[in-house]
Amino acid sequence: MTEANPILAQMVRGNWVENRYRGAFAVVDADGKVIFSAGDIARPIFPRSAVKSMQALAMVTAGSIDRFALSDEDLALACASHRGEDVHVEGVVHFLEELGLSKDDLECGAHAPGDPEARKGLRLRHEAPSALHNNCSGKHSGMLSVALAMGAPTRGYIDRDHPVQVRVRSAIEAVIGEPLTEGRCGTDGCSIPTWAAPLEAYARGFARMATGKGLSPDLAAGAQRIFDAATRHPHLVAGKDQLDTVVMEAFGGRVMQKGGAEGVQCGAIRDKGWGYAIKCDDGNMDASRAMVAALLLAIADPDAAQAEVLHRFRAHPVLNVRGLHVGVIEALEGVWG
Amino acid sequence: MTEANPILAQMVRGNWVENRYRGAFAVVDADGKVIFSAGDIARPIFPRSAVKSMQALAMVTAGSIDRFALSDEDLALACASHRGEDVHVEGVVHFLEELGLSKDDLECGAHAPGDPEARKGLRLRHEAPSALHNNCSGKHSGMLSVALAMGAPTRGYIDRDHPVQVRVRSAIEAVIGEPLTEGRCGTDGCSIPTWAAPLEAYARGFARMATGKGLSPDLAAGAQRIFDAATRHPHLVAGKDQLDTVVMEAFGGRVMQKGGAEGVQCGAIRDKGWGYAIKCDDGNMDASRAMVAALLLAIADPDAAQAEVLHRFRAHPVLNVRGLHVGVIEALEGVWG
Numbered sequence: 111m112t113e114a115n116p117i118l119a120q121m122v123r124g125n126w127v128e129n130r131y132r133g134a135f136a137v138v139d140a141d142g143k144v145i146f147s148a149g150d151i152a153r154p155i156f157p158r159s160a161v162k163s164m165q166a167l168a169m170v171t172a173g174s175i176d177r178f179a180l181s182d183e184d185l186a187l188a189c190a191s192h193r194g195e196d197v198h199v200e201g202v203v204h205f206l207e208e209l210g211l212s213k214d215d216l217e218c219g220a221h222a223p224g225d226p227e228a229r230k231g232l233r234l235r236h237e238a239p240s241a242l243h244n245n246c247s248g249k250h251s252g253m254l255s256v257a258l259a260m261g262a263p264t265r266g267y268i269d270r271d272h273p274v275q276v277r278v279r280s281a282i283e284a285v286i287g288e289p290l291t292e293g294r295c296g297t298d299g300c301s302i303p304t305w306a307a308p309l310e311a312y313a314r315g316f317a318r319m320a321t322g323k324g325l326s327p328d329l330a331a332g333a334q335r336i337f338d339a340a341t342r343h344p345h346l347v348a349g350k351d352q353l354d355t356v357v358m359e360a361f362g363g364r365v366m367q368k369g370g371a372e373g374v375q376c377g378a379i380r381d382k383g384w385g386y387a388i389k390c391d392d393g394n395m396d397a398s399r400a401m402v403a404a405l406l407l408a409i410a411d412p413d414a415a416q417a418e419v420l421h422r423f424r425a426h427p428v429l430n431v432r433g434l435h436v437g438v439i440e441a442l443e444g445v446w447g
Numbered sequence: 448m449t450e451a452n453p454i455l456a457q458m459v460r461g462n463w464v465e466n467r468y469r470g471a472f473a474v475v476d477a478d479g480k481v482i483f484s485a486g487d488i489a490r491p492i493f494p495r496s497a498v499k500s501m502q503a504l505a506m507v508t509a510g511s512i513d514r515f516a517l518s519d520e521d522l523a524l525a526c527a528s529h530r531g532e533d534v535h536v537e538g539v540v541h542f543l544e545e546l547g548l549s550k551d552d553l554e555c556g557a558h559a560p561g562d563p564e565a566r567k568g569l570r571l572r573h574e575a576p577s578a579l580h581n582n583c584s585g586k587h588s589g590m591l592s593v594a595l596a597m598g599a600p601t602r603g604y605i606d607r608d609h610p611v612q613v614r615v616r617s618a619i620e621a622v623i624g625e626p627l628t629e630g631r632c633g634t635d636g637c638s639i640p641t642w643a644a645p646l647e648a649y650a651r652g653f654a655r656m657a658t659g660k661g662l663s664p665d666l667a668a669g670a671q672r673i674f675d676a677a678t679r680h681p682h683l684v685a686g687k688d689q690l691d692t693v694v695m696e697a698f699g700g701r702v703m704q705k706g707g708a709e710g711v712q713c714g715a716i717r718d719k720g721w722g723y724a725i726k727c728d729d730g731n732m733d734a735s736r737a738m739v740a741a742l743l744l745a746i747a748d749p750d751a752a753q754a755e756v757l758h759r760f761r762a763h764p765v766l767n768v769r770g771l772h773v774g775v776i777e778a779l780e781g782v783w784g
Contacts, residue, residue, distance in 0.1 A: 124633025126631045128492075128633070128709055129730040132451070132728075156460055156463065218768065219770075293462060296461025296463060297461060297771060299773075300767070300768060306465075372466055392466050392734075393731075394730075430634060430635070431557070431636050432556035437633060
């Protein structure tokens with residue numbers, strides 16, 4: 111048995127530790143040099159939605175951004191795990207209209223919006239959630255644009271061997287510098303493939319996207335365009351009070367940050383040329399948010415306002431049924447940089 | 448740093464392990480002899496709702512069961528983390544009526560019922576959930592009966608130094624044979640105190656309740672009465688399709704089983720005289736259910752029908768937004784007995 115990853119976060123209830131969250135993280139430059147790390151960073155992990163900005167590079171290689179004159183807002187939505195607020199749903203409707211498509215072309219499935227106000231709005235209007243409310247609907251719109259730009263059928267664009275997913279896979283491989291294999295593949299929440307690769311490779315991919323180093327000129331330029339779009343429109347990437355949004359707002363373009371399901375956090379500190387990737391071993395999202403906040407506090411040279419935002423996520427209050435503050439999920443100190 | 452607890456369960460997505468769940472478990476007899484175990488069983492854990500049957504012993508020591516002629520159904524509800532189905536809500540209303548009280552005396556707070564049908568029913572009737580729907584409302588009714596039997600004020604019965612909670616604490620201490628201390632105390636989801644004590648002590652407590660060994664005659668008889676009530680009315684203890692209910696139904700009185708928040712599972716194999724306790728380090732409930740199913744498969748001598756029920760929980764399918772089967776949360780093999 112390999113050595114256990116270290117404890118990176120914990121839940122404290124009252125005055126006693128209730129839960130422990132182990133994990134690994136890597137901060138890597140574009141040459142693959144590990145700047146900071148803990149745990150097994152060679153272990154392949156599923157990056158899930160944390161790499162939507164990498165998946166969006168298929169829009170660059172297929173030429174759909176130019177073909178449809180896609181806006182920064184469209185690109186931000188393509189990178190998003192949005193909360194289904196009106197601004198997100200309207201943005202995706204517009205994105206699909208630009209493609210001459212509609213929500214009926216989305217194959218992500220429907221789920222209730224993450225945003226409580228949006229859920230309430232649907233309830234009051236007696237409307238069921240549609241695929242537009244799926245947090246991945248922007249990414250799927252981007253993938254539909256890839257199908258159109260390639261002259262491939264839009265139907266079935268989520269399938270592993272459809273030209274769209276083949277192109278998405280190639281784009282990720284080009285960025286992380288590692289092959290993605292059928293031997294380490296699963297189906298994501300929104301039904302597209304997700305590929306496990308070493309944690310440090312995903313971190314390196316973000317460093318390459320941030321710097322352009324090791325990428326072809328078109329991928330380098332595309333990566334800058336995508337990071338610029340996401341960091342200029344952070345509200346579109348997640349939503350109200352969400353870590354990805356709030357952190358990118360605070361850092362004003364210096365930090366690209368994106369979470370993924372089951373405890374993944376990835377991003378880049380662009381001015382340092384560093385990429386990072388975190389995986390909480392057990393998939394706990396609150397713990398992973400505490401972890402990435404602690405990491406950015408330690409290594410991203412936050413100013414006072416940025417630090418205040420990060421501290422809010424580094425220690426997440428646990429409330430009980432009556433709203434009493436009964437504990438905290440918090441990153442451990444002293445392991446981050 | 449102490450050695451990490453072993454991996455007891457995992458989530459597999461596609462053909463690759465996505466998450467790993469560590470934990471500890473102890474199977475102990477009434478003398479405290481450890482029959483099977485893994486991980487750090489001396490580490491104090493918060494048992495949360497897994498010890499409602501121990502908390503219910505305060506009803507024995509205060510005399511409220513006799514005083515109010517409480518039924519087996521009342522006692523099963525006192526042990527329950529129920530799903531807010533009509534049968535649970537009506538049962539708690541009746542319990543409170545027997546005490547001359549109403550839902551306004553409950554201090555557990557309101558939350559939406561766990562059962563989807565019950566939630567839908569409330570929505571259709573435009574009703575807000577009340578404290579009756581709180582999964583702990585039966586336990587709180589039991590605690591109110593303790594207050595009345597003691598001649599103590601009912602108001603504030605959730606507070607740590609109220610005579611009710613002092614009595615609950617004493618009952619648990621008597622059963623587990625360990626002091627509960629202010630230095631390891633937190634507030635539970637329903638606002639009563641929860642006390643951390645060694646995992647093996649909670650397992651031993653269940654063995655003592657199952658056998659009566661080490662208990663005063665009144666506690667021994669009360670424990671039998673409580674276990675009989677819960678195992679005769681397993682639907683009241685949890686609800687439709689819930690592990691606690693389905694397992695107790697399958698084992699017909701041989702097994703007392705109860706889950707608690709943040710990955711705790713406790714119970715007793717009554718005919719063997721063994722108690723058990725499991726804590727998933729990171730608090731994942733699905734993983735803890737897989738763990739207890741694997742444990743009972745290994746040590747409870749299940750017949751074919753019981754084994755079928757346990758296998759269903761030992762490996763829990765992971766579905767994505769479109770309902771596709773994309774993975775499984777499963778207990779590891781070979782670590783349980």
